[in-house]
Amino acid sequence: MSDEKFQVIIIGAGVAGSAAAYRLAKAGREVLVVEKGRAPGAKNMTGGRLYTYALEELMPGEWADAPLEREVTREIMMMMTPEDCVSIDSTFGSLEQQSYTVLRAKLDAWLAEKAEEAGAMIIPGSTVDGLIFKDGKVAGIKTGDEELEADLVISAEGVNATVAERSGLIRPVNLKDIAVGVKHVIKLSEEIINERFNTVSGKGAAVLCVGDCNRGISGGAFLYTNKESISLGLVVDSQSWKNSKLPLADVAESLKQHPALARYIEGGELVEYSAHLIPEGGFNSLPQLCADGFLLAGDAAGFVVNRGFTVRGMDYAILSGIAAAEAANEAIEAGVYTKSALKSYENKLQQRVLKDLGVFKKSHDYIAHSRHLYTTYPRLAADLMKNIYNVDGSPAKLVTGLVKQSISGKISYFDVFKDMLKGGRSL
Structure with a gap:
């Protein structure tokens, strides 16, 4: 057993883990981040797009040097058939809340460096093999031949939260x-x-x-x-x-x-x-977020919302890192690390992250199981636009007639109505 004990050990140097480490180090806490990749960001992948309000909350006015790629000022939605495409193309001069495209290898390395500058210790290229338990409480981590103790462990290990899963703290991921x-x-x-x-x-x-x-x-x-x-x-x-x-x-x-x-x-x-x-299971698939001496953040906790026209995960990960750091600070001040004491983490998440997941708790089911969404509707959209623009000398029809012509024989009006109603209530 190592003689050194940390106040907080964080598993994973993604945006959730580094955000938590940055906040805790800024508060003067002894923080260790253990990262599996050879460097922060080396194994992380995302689309990716970041809504920067989350960075502003993490480090107000101090994220100007973040390695962001381009500000998104043009939004395009496409419905595609094998040959054709119908697009909704929206261009904005400016938006109240900015979002930027990012490459995670750059972003994660930068955020981890910020955490180190604040005083956190980051060890890359190290795999956490398991958790240490004492009297039923998480009391540290096992990595290789080493055991490192901590008052609190934060798992920000990503969607494959194998450490938390193997320790019996969360259930296995469902397909x-x-x-x-x-x-x-x-x-x-x-x-x-x-x-x-x-x-x-x-x-x-x-x-x-x-x-x-x-x-x-x-x-x-x-x-x-x-x-x-x-x-x-x-x-x-x-x-x-x-x-x-x-x-x-x-x-x-x-x-x-x-x-x-x-x-x-x-x-x-x-x-x-x-x-x-x-x-993408959303609200209904969330695992337990805290246990004695333990918190779960970012993708490991399932904090992602896909509405089809927006996909959010990195901003929620950063917010969860902030909330985990705040809950950890409170626990350190009180010297109490029980599950009930750490429930303040969930209360902080409820203000936005969990609230959003609750609002859109049906979105995954709608996107995953609406059978016409990926075949029939793109074809209908393409056929309708072709009919609208086609001029072949035959008698012209009103748009309502063209809509009926496009839908006829392909899907019932009742099915269209049901999908529209379900989509409006889900997305």
Whole structure:
């Protein structure tokens, strides 16, 4: 047993873990972060987009040097068939709350460095093999031949929270609550990106797609502009993917060939290819968030909301890191680390993170199980727009007639109404 004891040990140097470490170190606490990757950010992957209000809450006015890629000022939603695409393209001069595209290898390394500068100790390249228990309370971690003691352990180990799971603190992840993300990072010059997306340096676009991009599997595709690269990928519901029996690598590769997206990446160089699990079970699949001497934060806790047109996870991870640090500070001040004392963590999360997950608790079920969303509706949208713009000399019809013509024989009006009502109540 090591003679050294920390006040807090954090598992994982992602945005949740580093946010908690930064706040605790700023408060003068003795904090150790153990990171499995060779460096913070080395094994992290996301689409990715960060809503920067969370950084402002973490370090007010001090995040100006964060390695953000482009401010998102253009939002594009696509409904795709194998040949066609119908898009809603929205461009904004400015938004009240900023969001930026990010590359996690850069962002995580920067945030971990901020935590170190504040006084936290970070050990990369180390795997936590288990937790130490004393009298039923979590009292530290096991890593290799070492045992490191702590008053409190915060698990921010990501969606594969194997340490917490093997210790019996949370149940194993259920297939129905998990999505799989696959991402290509394609290098292009800043000038070409600006030209193709009709933007200027520092400004960029976020594209979210539904339909044939996933070959009928429940989920969607994304494209984000970085400074000198494009992040292009897809997210699929695990159960739907399993049932489809389609090789996911082939689906991801075909995405790059779709005419609606291929024009954006033409001539680019593939510089990164990665895949990652995403917790999408939402409110109804949340594990216990605290135990004696233990807190769960970020993706490990399942703090992700996918509404189809927005996907949020990193901002919730940062907020959970802040809340975990505040709860830990209170516990240290009181010298009490019982589950009941740490319940203040859940109370802090309830103000926004848990509140949002509760509001959108039906979103995953709607997105994963609305069978027409990925096949019928994109085709209807494409057929309708073709009918609207088609001029062939035949008698013209009102839009209402064209809508009926597009829907007739493909889906009942009652099914359309049900899906619209369910979507409005879920998203």
